[in-house]
Amino acid sequence: DAKYNVNDQGHLTIGGMDAIQLANQFKTPLVVYDVAQIRNQIHHFQKVFQDNDVKYAISYASKAFACLGMYQVVNQEHCHIDIVSGGEMYAALKAGFPASKMSFHGNNKSKAELEMAIDHHVGLIMIDNFHEIDLLNQVLKNKDAKVDVMLRLTPGVSAHTHEYDQTGQRDSKFGFDLKSGQADQALQKVMASGRMNLRGIHAHIGSQIFEVKGFEMAAQKLVEVAKNWRDKYDYVPDIINVGGGFGIKYNENDDPIRPEDFVEAIIKTMKDSVKDDGLPMPEIWIEPGRSIIGPAGYNLYTIGSTKRVPGIKTYVAVDGGMGDNIRPALYQAKYEAVLANDPNAKPVEDVRIAGKYCESGDILIQNQPMPKYHLGDVLVMFATGAYGYAMASNYNLNARPAVVFVENGKAKVVIRRESYEDMIHLDNNYIN
Ligand code: LLP
Secondary structure (H helix, E strand, C coil): CCCCCECCCCCEEECCEEHHHHHHHHCCCEEEEEHHHHHHHHHHHHHHHHHCCCCEEEEEEHHHCCCHHHHHHHHHCCCEEEECCHHHHHHHHHCCCCHHHEEECCCCCCHHHHHHHHHCCCCEEEECCHHHHHHHHHHHHHCCCCEEEEEEEECCCCCCCCHHHCCCCCCCCCCEECCCCHHHHHHHHHHHHCCEEEEEEECCCCCCECCCHHHHHHHHHHHHHHHHHHHHHCCCCCEEECCCCECCCCCCCCCCCCHHHHHHHHHHHHHHHHHHHCCCCCEEEECCCHHHHCCCEEEEEEEEEEEEECCCEEEEEECCCCCCCCHHHHHCCCCCEEECCCCCCCCCEEEEEECCCCCCCCEEEEEEEECCCCCCCEEEEECCCCCCHHHCCCHHHCCCCEEEEEECCEEEEEECCCCHHHHCCCCCCCCC
């Protein structure tokens, strides 16, 4: 039973295209995105909302992977986007993405970033802390402007995930604490501003989450806040934004439900909760990053050398590593890979896939069942699309890979490979 899609030559195909040919044409290391897969996942999210007849927005968390081409694809698919820096705002604007559909997140937005957002009429500022309320007020006063905002709350829901990713707990650098009454104070300050129009409330409970329970708890909590605020302050949010974090399959041991099934559960909980409290049904917004872009990404590497430590381990080294995917080193993330020339070949030994960086921790896959291979073979790692290239670095002055979008039998470079010249572009000589 063949598990992977292959063509007549037995080569792995990505979006219908031969992975070996892609590697030959664009060289390795290479990041390939199957654009149809990106669009499909967005369509699945849209369908759940439409089938349940609720108003919604899908706000792609562009930190997961941002480039002009990606902003253009999500715009074509009628998504909103989350941005978390002036840089993401700049790139999205350059891509022609409408500012009105941007939500600006961050726990330390600078004055310059807030000014830029107001100047370009960014749709929503996601207010994170008291300092930001004052700073934004000042910026709005100076520009005699108004803006729509949401309040980011920390609902105290801890989701099952790797600890680096837990942002919804009370002990978090993000958002207003609910329990201590800070969220209520924030509401009053925003309402008193006269320049901020509060559209709703937001919570993000974590990332790579596998259980629906945390989202249901967060949704209930947010509706409870809405009810309290209606009773106490006569304020009712139009929008409840439950953040992102829907987990994806990276390897054989991962068995998440489908991203859209998380959303189905959230919608149901929200409907039940508002009914109990006699509240109008809000617009439901989600902010998926990983679940939209992760599974659509493939990293292609060439095997360059091997080392056998007798009786202990075989290392198979590829031409990329922690510079293009830091996640195994940083989070002990577990990926899987196949040989592009015969992805369904039977494994004959377990090997360790090593990167080329000068660091012992630069291991891409700790334990990879490997068929017979040769130096020069192309290795394809799956589900690398989220927080891979996005977190890439020039460590060891290795150039960052090219990024290619494939769709309808065509491949297009959306980010060209970095050159040596690119990497010293910002440098000045010190001694002339
Ligand atoms: N919304 C907010 C406010 C967020 O902070 C995040 C992610 C998202 C949405 C999107 O979450 P997603 O659907 O992608 O899980 N570098 C880490 C992930 C950091 C996530 C940060 N916030 C990793 O590689 O696992």
